[in-house]
Amino acid sequence: xxxxKQFFYKISSFSLALIVLLSSFSFTVNKHICGGKVSSVSLFxxxxxxxMDMLVCKNENSKKQTxxxxxxxxxxxxxLIQGNDNNQQAQQFHLNIPQMEFLTxxxxxFIAKFQETTTVSSIIMYKPPLVYKNIQTLFQVFRI
Numbered sequence: 356x357x358x359x360k361q362f363f364y365k366i367s368s369f370s371l372a373l374i375v376l377l378s379s380f381s382f383t384v385n386k387h388i389c390g391g392k393v394s395s396v397s398l399f400x401x402x403x404x405x406x407m408d409m410l411v412c413k414n415e416n417s418k419k420q421t422x423x424x425x426x427x428x429x430x431x432x433x434x435l436i437q438g439n440d441n442n443q444q445a446q447q448f449h450l451n452i453p454q455m456e457f458l459t460x461x462x463x464x465f466i467a468k469f470q471e472t473t474t475v476s477s478i479i480m481y482k483p484p485l486v487y488k489n490i491q492t493l494f495q496v497f498r499i
């Protein structure tokens with residue numbers, strides 16, 4: 356029973372630490388877009404290149420207008436997914452005397468609830484008094 360309780364405490368503390376870690380974790384998603392379509396996606400490193408960086412995109416507007424600058428078909432896009440920073444902020448709180456008394460009483464009773472106590476019942480050690488006279492016949496009290 357005691358080992359199972361320790362095991363449960365370890366599992367719950369590990370899972371809570373993992374939740375805090377994952378909620379404050381931020382990462383970057385890198386995408387390589389080629390010709391208007393996503394060709395590769397990567398989480399932590401740069402996305403793989405498609406090898407068509409030197410090719411020039413055909414633009415429908417290029418027939419009507421002459422352009423000096425040639426645009427590439429490929430582009431890299433990085434998106435930052437921000438984690439929660441509220442968990443890491445230092446919180447300050449002040450306790451006054453009644454709050455501290457309540458907190459200490461609560462902690463004491465909470466800890467005492469889980470401690471196993473072995474007490475010897477006083478009824479086991481009880482020795483009945485010696486009977487000198489028959490009290491029922493002396494007072495003429497009989498149970499029917």
